[in-house]
Amino acid sequence: KNEVEQSPQNLTAQEGEFITINCSYSVGISALHWLQQHPGGGIVSLFMLSSGKKKHGRLIATINIQEKHSSLHITASHPRDSAVYICAVSNYGGSQGNLIFGKGTKLSVKP
Amino acid sequence: KAGVTQTPRYLIKTRGQQVTLSCSPISGHRSVSWYQQTPGQGLQFLFEYFSETQRNKGNFPGRFSGRQFSNSRSEMNVSTLELGDSALYLCASSALPGVGKTEAFFGQGTRLTVV
Numbered sequence: 001k002n003e004v005e006q007s008p009q010n011l012t013a014q015e016g017e018f019i020t021i022n023c024s025y026s027v028g029i030s031a032l033h034w035l036q037q038h039p040g041g042g043i044v045s046l047f048m049l050s051s052g053k054k055k056h057g058r059l060i061a062t063i064n065i066q067e068k069h070s071s072l073h074i075t076a077s078h079p080r081d082s083a084v085y086i087c088a089v090s091n092y093g094g095s096q097g098n099l100i101f102g103k104g105t106k107l108s109v110k111p
Numbered sequence: 112k113a114g115v116t117q118t119p120r121y122l123i124k125t126r127g128q129q130v131t132l133s134c135s136p137i138s139g140h141r142s143v144s145w146y147q148q149t150p151g152q153g154l155q156f157l158f159e160y161f162s163e164t165q166r167n168k169g170n171f172p173g174r175f176s177g178r179q180f181s182n183s184r185s186e187m188n189v190s191t192l193e194l195g196d197s198a199l200y201l202c203a204s205s206a207l208p209g210v211g212k213t214e215a216f217f218g219q220g221t222r223l224t225v226v
Contacts, residue, residue, distance in 0.1 A: 033215070035217075040219065041199050041201075041219060041220040041222065042217060042218065042219040042220060043201060043203075043217035043220075044217070045214055045215055045216065045217065048213075048214050086154065088154070090209070098144065098156045098159055098167050098169070098209075099144075099146075099154075099156060099215075100156070101153055101154035101155070102153075103153045104153065
């Protein structure tokens with residue numbers, strides 16, 4: 001079983017829809033990251049959070065430490081949101097903070 | 112402020128050869144981490160450097176190595192290339208060590224194809 005699980009793997013939405021991507025993890029963490037990867041390959045860091053909720057424009061990220069679960073929400077989705085969204089956690093313990101990644105969620109927003 | 116710069120962007124090598132990839136972090140950042148991304152395994156941590164010292168290493172064979180220079184630029188080297196080394200190699204920089212504990216800024220990656 002992977003230490004970081006994301007769902008769904010693939011998601012197709014119509015422009016304007018509200019989107020939720022989920023991430024569950026099984027290790028103790030010091031932080032959780034949401035990343036966005038466009039087809040060109042480069043990765044953009046969207047959020048880093050260790051508790052509660054963060055909002056940036058149409059993006060909202062939440063985390064529940066007790067349940068080891070995080071969600072990324074996109075409100076009023078747009079075709080330019082089409083990308084792969086990756087959840088990554090910074091592990092406690094001997095790993096000294098390197099990232100463990102989920103497999104990613106491929107989002108396609110149709111106009 | 113310039114972002115993280117990786118060179119080259121694309122590379123084709125033959126099995127058995129070696130390759131060196133370069134990463135220039137954001138100005139002022141002293142931590143550089145390297146990752147391998149393949150369709151089958153996804154993103155995997157390779158190693159992290161801070162102030163010219165390797166702080167942590169992922170579960171990769173010794174053919175994968177790296178170093179960091181005094182100006183924080185980092186290189187990674189893969190020797191005796193195998194077909195399975197074909198991947199997108201990404202680096203990330205952060206101001207503090209322990210890339211997962213602080214916001215990380217990623218480069219565009221180097222796509223390596225081994226034939």
